[in-house]
Amino acid sequence: MAEYTLYYWPIPFRGQFVRAVLAHVHATWDERSAEEIYALKDQTPSIQSVPHMGPPVLTDHEAKASISQTQAILAYLGRKYDLIPKDRTLEALSHKIIADANDILYEMTLYNGAQMWTRESWSDYLPRLRRWMEMFEDLGRRHGLTRESGTILGTKDLSIADFTTHILWGTMTDKLPALRPVLEEAAPKVASLSDRIAGLPEQKELRTTSDEAYGEEWCSGQIEASLRAVI
Amino acid sequence: MAEYTLYYWPIPFRGQFVRAVLAHVHATWDERSAEEIYALKDQTPSIQSVPHMGPPVLTDHEAKASISQTQAILAYLGRKYDLIPKDRTLEALSHKIIADANDILYEMTLYNGAQMWTRESWSDYLPRLRRWMEMFEDLGRRHGLTRESGTILGTKDLSIADFTTHILWGTMTDKLPALRPVLEEAAPKVASLSDRIAGLPEQKELRTTSDEAYGEEWCSGQIEASLRAVI
Numbered sequence: 001m002a003e004y005t006l007y008y009w010p011i012p013f014r015g016q017f018v019r020a021v022l023a024h025v026h027a028t029w030d031e032r033s034a035e036e037i038y039a040l041k042d043q044t045p046s047i048q049s050v051p052h053m054g055p056p057v058l059t060d061h062e063a064k065a066s067i068s069q070t071q072a073i074l075a076y077l078g079r080k081y082d083l084i085p086k087d088r089t090l091e092a093l094s095h096k097i098i099a100d101a102n103d104i105l106y107e108m109t110l111y112n113g114a115q116m117w118t119r120e121s122w123s124d125y126l127p128r129l130r131r132w133m134e135m136f137e138d139l140g141r142r143h144g145l146t147r148e149s150g151t152i153l154g155t156k157d158l159s160i161a162d163f164t165t166h167i168l169w170g171t172m173t174d175k176l177p178a179l180r181p182v183l184e185e186a187a188p189k190v191a192s193l194s195d196r197i198a199g200l201p202e203q204k205e206l207r208t209t210s211d212e213a214y215g216e217e218w219c220s221g222q223i224e225a226s227l228r229a230v231i
Numbered sequence: 232m233a234e235y236t237l238y239y240w241p242i243p244f245r246g247q248f249v250r251a252v253l254a255h256v257h258a259t260w261d262e263r264s265a266e267e268i269y270a271l272k273d274q275t276p277s278i279q280s281v282p283h284m285g286p287p288v289l290t291d292h293e294a295k296a297s298i299s300q301t302q303a304i305l306a307y308l309g310r311k312y313d314l315i316p317k318d319r320t321l322e323a324l325s326h327k328i329i330a331d332a333n334d335i336l337y338e339m340t341l342y343n344g345a346q347m348w349t350r351e352s353w354s355d356y357l358p359r360l361r362r363w364m365e366m367f368e369d370l371g372r373r374h375g376l377t378r379e380s381g382t383i384l385g386t387k388d389l390s391i392a393d394f395t396t397h398i399l400w401g402t403m404t405d406k407l408p409a410l411r412p413v414l415e416e417a418a419p420k421v422a423s424l425s426d427r428i429a430g431l432p433e434q435k436e437l438r439t440t441s442d443e444a445y446g447e448e449w450c451s452g453q454i455e456a457s458l459r460a461v462i
Binding site for chain 1: 323
């Protein structure tokens with residue numbers, strides 16, 4: 001039996017942040033069908049494994065614990081596998097990076113598809129996306145990323161913040177390759193950190209199985225179609 | 232000189248989560264004008280105290296640390312003042328509660344005012360808001376809230392999750408009183424916990440000074456006007 005069950009749609013997007021960490025620590029996990037996740041998310045909160053509005057949900061079978069919300073799942077795994085710095089400020093900055101990533105996913109999908117991209121709205125947004133990239137680059141630079149032994153990004157043993165950054169920018173620009181030059185220009189050190197993580201055997205294997213399962217999908221749905229149309 | 236500087240708009244909304252915790256631990260803090268916050272948020276990331284897209288930002292002067300993102304600031308203060316459970320699952324559930332609160336603030340403001348409420352969209356949304364309330368009630372109930380000595384909500388010494396829950400639901404239903412009966416019906420124990428926290432001397436004082444400074448505003452702007460019109 002697998003150590004964990006991850007409940008998430010069969011796409012990268014938010015689920016890939018969790019998968020990347022599970023792969024890194026060599027944990028075993030299974031996943032459930034979209035039909036089952038649909039049914040679970042609409043259950044009365046009191047019979048859900050943890051009250052949640054939508055996936056991801058991660059169940060740790062040994063601990064008999066279920067956690068919802070990407071940020072909370074990453075905090076859980078980060079604590080369990082010692083992937084969060086002990087220093088209070090660096091720990092908080094790890095949570096900041098996770099919160100930034102969450103905001104960027106919301107923005108890129110116009111809040112889970114509440115609206116659709118137009119050529120005009122995308123061109124208005126692009127400078128803001130570039131600024132987000134610069135923010136990651138700058139935060140990394142301040143904390144030693146240029147020396148490849150950063151304290152918050154590019155950490156020696158790789159941290160939750162490193163994987164979050166890799167999945168955010170690496171997966172996004174992998175699935176939407178027109179954005180890769182934007183990342184390389186706005187955040188070259190982040191792009192190179194992401195590539196370094198992508199080259200690890202566990203992450204290469206994850207990418208292969210994910211590509212086989214999800215194809216070119218990133219966030220999926222009409223919003224992905226609208227995003228691809230304007231990029 | 233104050234121990235902290237909080238950079239946030241002169242409204243409750245996200246800033247009040249931070250203010251409530253600072254008040255609880257008897258920390259001193261000052262705040263800056265909206266004009267200054269506007270100017271700071273548009274600075275080049277590399278010259279910001281911490282790279283950020285918008286407030287809140289909290290500066291801890293003694294630690295010479297600046298943190299952006301409500302979730303990260305609460306994680307920082309929670310760690311510093313020992314307001315987060317040591318148990319790994321309860322710690323992750325604290326982060327889940329903060330992430331849920333963040334989602335609810337986004338939803339209630341239609342993603343910081345990206346759209347405006349109509350009578351129809353609000354009436355479609357109301358069952359979802361009620362479900363969010365039920366989720367908090369249920370999570371509290373599972374972890375002992377009914378016994379008034381819960382491990383995640385209604386904790387003996389009050390935790391970050393308690394203050395987050397109080398500010399989310401208490402401030403929302405205080406500023407938008409038509410929602411108070413909805414909360415009492417969907418989440419009676421959460422309503423009562425929130426009232427209990429509101430009655431603490433530090434929180435009463437915070438509410439008095441906030442009411443004097445911000446009046447009846449909650450999230451402010453056109454989106455607040457549209458919210459008040461439909462509720």
